[in-house]
Amino acid sequence: MNKDLISTDKKKESIDTFNTTREKIISSDRRFSEKNDHLLFENIDLYDISKKIQTPFYLYSELEIIRNITEIKEAFKNYPNTKIFYASKACSLIKILEIVKDNEIFAEANSIYEIMKCIKSGFKGSEIIFNGVLKKKSDLEYAIKNNIYSINVDSFYELDLIEEITNELQIEANVSIRIEPNVSSPTHPDCVTAYHAKAGIDLKDAELMCKKIINMPYVNLKGLHIHIGDQIPIIDPFSKAVKVIIDEAKRLENSLNIKFKSINLGGGIPVPYKYGQGNPLKDYLYTSLNSSDFANIIIDEVLKWRDDIEICIEPGRKIVSSAAVLLTTIYSEKIKTNYDDKFNILDIVNWKFIDAGYSILSDSLHFNWFFYLFNTKNIKDDYTLLTKIAGPLCDGGDYFHQGVYEEFFLLPKNTSLGDTLAFIDTGAYSIESQTIYNNRPRSAVALITKEGNIELIRREDTFDDIISYDIY
Ligand SMILES: Cc1ncc(COP(=O)(O)O)c(C=O)c1O
Structure with missing residues (x-):
């Protein structure tokens, strides 16, 4: 079969599969639902919340952490002599550690400050493993x-x-x-x-x-x-x-x-x-x-x-990965042409620029990870717009390399500047690996408590935070 046809077929298949998944997520995923075309996470309207807290920020669900811990406990219930140590490297925010502690499992640490954070969050030394x-x-x-x-x-x-x-x-x-x-x-x-x-x-x-x-x-x-x-x-x-x-x-x-x-x-x-x-x-x-x-x-x-x-x-990822979304705003867009070195047109690329690059969600560059991405205010329509998603950093590589179809993500056709997007399943190893590269602040983190309230559990870095380590 002709190469172009194969790629058209693959593209169509990727688009269809993605849209089926999107529909399943809003109809049957325990964390997500839809109201007035908006995406809801644990019943919180993600578009509305993204206009109240400045993006980019992560939003964790206490309930989902509890569900994940319960699932692991259940799995081992026939062997009561089991101890679960949460690998705190997956997310060591004090509030998250407190939730883990409240749910009666222990902690695993990989550095002295991780041990100190666990102790500060209420774990006794005798409840911590040091790796x-x-x-x-x-x-x-x-x-x-x-x-x-x-x-x-x-x-x-x-x-x-x-x-x-x-x-x-x-x-x-x-x-x-x-x-x-x-x-x-x-x-x-x-x-x-x-x-x-x-x-x-x-x-x-x-x-x-x-x-x-x-x-x-x-x-x-x-x-x-x-x-x-x-x-x-x-x-x-x-x-x-x-x-x-x-x-x-x-x-x-x-x-x-x-x-x-x-x-x-x-x-x-x-x-x-x-x-x-x-x-x-x-x-x-x-x-x-x-x-x-x-x-x-x-x-x-x-x-x-x-x-x-x-x-x-010592599970880490399993406890927090599904428990967070990253909310980020589209601030800029452009259409650019890819040429070969003789200026023959190879491709025309739609770019959307968001306020979260790999200093906020680093798995995307170092590990070439994939996360589903949705427009929080338009979750029902078919997603048909193929676009590359780039962050604000200076590096050419600061864009999300693994899309739905090759390097392209899918968004609804009417996506525009100011829309907020949600990367899902971003609760593990993300906040831990944020950097202040290009002197861009590490993000804030909010929590949906099990009662359904919103709490800020980490604020964004300020300029003073960023220069506070310098001695001058
Ligand atoms: C020694 C050790 N235990 C546990 C973990 C947690 O692994 P995971 O998050 O995949 O459960 C890690 C992760 O790197 C580790 O190095």
Whole structure:
């Protein structure tokens, strides 16, 4: 078939699929609905709210966070000896941490300030896990003094520091050993953390590390830890990794005559960014895997071994991703022609410029992520306008690379300046990676409380904030 026809067919298919998804979202997604053509999130009119709070800003739903936590708890309900540690790196706003704490799960941290934020939000040290490939002596000292639930040791160097500190202070520290199970996953390459990865120690070194810990007077060995990566779209890598860690734990228990207290399977539960029947093996933004699938393979495998060991997990994305939308305004538009170097016309491109570039929603550039995008005041009409969506930053790359059809997004034909757009499923790893690049402020964040009220939970940076770090 002729190349142009194939591309016309593909374009038509992408447009149709997107419009079907849009209709499904407003008719059956638990978070969204439609009123007077406007898009509602947890019954809040997104167009109206975007005219009350200055865009760009994120809007979180407390209810959706609670639903997600409940779903994970439910998945593990047949194994009551499970502890859930929310990976605070996914979103560490104090208010969000407080919501997590109120819902009676624990926290995972990857830096000293993350630990401090968790403590400030009400978690006890004994409810926090400390991960990371580089922990300085002062970080470990703080963690140990705060009686952290488990420091997941990532190297012999780190273990030596823990020994030194606990001997000096004569206080106990709980540790687990992060091993690399050597399991690859069809997620984004930068999200793989258990295959040729920097984290964890080799399986063959685990026995030596256990022996060392057993001989340390103040260090308690809790168990083994893995985290195979983020947004793992299929079950196979989890199944393989759970078998590897359990086989190794069994072997170590036998050869060293010890009994581990816990086994930590990390995070990585995926969420769909593209809805429907896509192929997760080819595109990790599609997934149908849920918390029960994740729980079942862990519980089944653990029960073949022991029923008296504690299971720990560290989900991040699954708890907050679906709980936020990013609201942004169209401030400018233009039509530009793409030529080849002999000035033959290749394409005519409609550009819309919004007030949120990759300094506000960075996944779009670094990870080439995809988010559905809707016009908040026109959600019912068919979306037929193919347009590229660009941010305000100086870089040529500051536009959203993954659209509905190639680099193009779809909006309703009558979209105009001043309209506000909503990127959905933006609750994970977004606020955490905002920057003040080009001296543009990091965004505000608002929350729809479970009672349906709106609260500002973070304000936008001011000029004074931005210069407050400079010494002059
Ligand atoms: C050690 C560890 N645990 C848990 C997580 C959370 O992963 P996710 O958000 O995919 O659940 C991460 C994410 O990078 C991690 O590095």
